[in-house]
Amino acid sequence: MTHLRRELFHAAWGKVLNNDFIHAYRHGMVVDCKDGVRRRIYPRIFTYSADYPEKYTMFASPSLTI
Amino acid sequence: MDVDVSEESSRSAAAQMFASAGFEMPKPASEEPVPTVHPPTTTRAGREVHATWKVRDQLPEAPGIAHDDDNRQPAPTEPSRGQRVRLLLTERIRTAANRFGLSRLYKRRPVLPPDTSIDLEAVYAPTAQQKTPKRSPRTIRQIIAPHPNLTSFLFNYHHWVSGSKKTMDNRDALQALLTHPEFNAVDLTGVNFRKVDAELASSTVDAPWARDGDGWKHESVTINVPPLGRPSLASQRAAAAEQRRAMRAEDIEVEPAATPLEGVPVTIPGLWYKDICVEIRRTLEEDDAAKAFIFDPHLLFHSRPGTDEPPEAVYCELFNSQAAVDADIRLGPLIPPDEPGCNLPKAIAMTMWWTDATHVTQFGNSKVWPGYMSYGNETKYTASRPSCHSTRQMVFFPSVRIFLLHDGFFLFIVVISLMARFKRPFGLVSAREPRLQS
Numbered sequence: 001m002t003h004l005r006r007e008l009f010h011a012a013w014g015k016v017l018n019n020d021f022i023h024a025y026r027h028g029m030v031v032d033c034k035d036g037v038r039r040r041i042y043p044r045i046f047t048y049s050a051d052y053p054e055k056y057t058m059f060a061s062p063s064l065t066i
Numbered sequence: 067m068d069v070d071v072s073e074e075s076s077r078s079a080a081a082q083m084f085a086s087a088g089f090e091m092p093k094p095a096s097e098e099p100v101p102t103v104h105p106p107t108t109t110r111a112g113r114e115v116h117a118t119w120k121v122r123d124q125l126p127e128a129p130g131i132a133h134d135d136d137n138r139q140p141a142p143t144e145p146s147r148g149q150r151v152r153l154l155l156t157e158r159i160r161t162a163a164n165r166f167g168l169s170r171l172y173k174r175r176p177v178l179p180p181d182t183s184i185d186l187e188a189v190y191a192p193t194a195q196q197k198t199p200k201r202s203p204r205t206i207r208q209i210i211a212p213h214p215n216l217t218s219f220l221f222n223y224h225h226w227v228s229g230s231k232k233t234m235d236n237r238d239a240l241q242a243l244l245t246h247p248e249f250n251a252v253d254l255t256g257v258n259f260r261k262v263d264a265e266l267a268s269s270t271v272d273a274p275w276a277r278d279g280d281g282w283k284h285e286s287v288t289i290n291v292p293p294l295g296r297p298s299l300a301s302q303r304a305a306a307a308e309q310r311r312a313m314r315a316e317d318i319e320v321e322p323a324a325t326p327l328e329g330v331p332v333t334i335p336g337l338w339y340k341d342i343c344v345e346i347r348r349t350l351e352e353d354d355a356a357k358a359f360i361f362d363p364h365l366l367f368h369s370r371p372g373t374d375e376p377p378e379a380v381y382c383e384l385f386n387s388q389a390a391v392d393a394d395i396r397l398g399p400l401i402p403p404d405e406p407g408c409n410l411p412k413a414i415a416m417t418m419w420w421t422d423a424t425h426v427t428q429f430g431n432s433k434v435w436p437g438y439m440s441y442g443n444e445t446k447y448t449a450s451r452p453s454c455h456s457t458r459q460m461v462f463f464p465s466v467r468i469f470l471l472h473d474g475f476f477l478f479i480v481v482i483s484l485m486a487r488f489k490r491p492f493g494l495v496s497a498r499e500p501r502l503q504s
Contacts, residue, residue: 034356049420
């Protein structure tokens, strides 16, 4: 069942990080920033915080293991 | 005040010394603001009491003027995927230390010069009382939904708010309703109030994704429930071949299993999300907070004045971190742009995510699993203010309950969505072979 939760979670993230995001990640997207500079913006994910139950959902590890 | 004068004179003496040696001494960021000196107070016993560090005016200050170390040095090379060695050239541009001894180190020339002045009034303006502009003002139709018109909304409102007893106030309210200029009894004909109540009770009306214009999308997620019984022969062969391939790096042909997806696909509704690119674009182009976003990551160093100790790295913000600087350099703002015909400066939108599954009711098992995004380009002093609305709600993961059902002969996996809207068992699922306990 933990496996199913993991599958569900990763499938959901697969939908969220869609093709538009992948394209922007590789090639950037041109944005007129609010400070007056037109930039080519590359989105990056730096941190991801989740609590312990979610962490073992993500990796499908049994609970109380690190 | 004596201290200031002597410091000033020593500084000018040092400047003369540097000038005679052919150097130009980095000037302090601003000559104008003289630090407010809190005179030590004297106790009755005659002991001098100095104000603490916190009490003295320690106003935030801009970084010093940038001066170029002008020693280009190659960063450590890193082999990329295709055995291609990419040489990353970095510059070192260091700003002079400000009064706090903080200096910035840029690994490339910043697109915008570091802010040389800080608007103290704006930084310290109390924001608690400020009314924040609503991001998407709702129309009346959206507010009264699912009521078809204003009259039916007023009518239903009166019905639910008036309470179960008849009172004088109740009569006054009814009188006010019937004489309301917007009340038109003709509008009430044919309105199915039971259906409206049911829609209101299903709580999808107030859901965050029900707001138009925020760009929420709904999708269903398909997962693959593995069979509970023993694996079929074909899948056993495929697994064995895969294992051998991994062990010996051999390429073994094996006929594919009859069903490419082993197990049973189950489609689970309830994934709501906003498009990340659209949200980033909207923030950077429209949000006022994006004016102060920092797109030139840099390291921050603190050197104690009057000592020869090597400067110490300061860990403060995401855009001060080594990871941000590395990612920025790896983007290659220094090498020619790899997008054809594009000379725009490259920058990173640094996103930080967090998720936390939450119970939404005290009793019962309704659960939501939201995911939030905030920007590392924004200084944490702004981002942590609740009134700035800097954290965005981006995702609602489908939250489910999965359990096993056993009817004595077959074993079932049941998937139930915990979101109120989809609260029914839609999962199936599967028992190819009975698994019996003896």
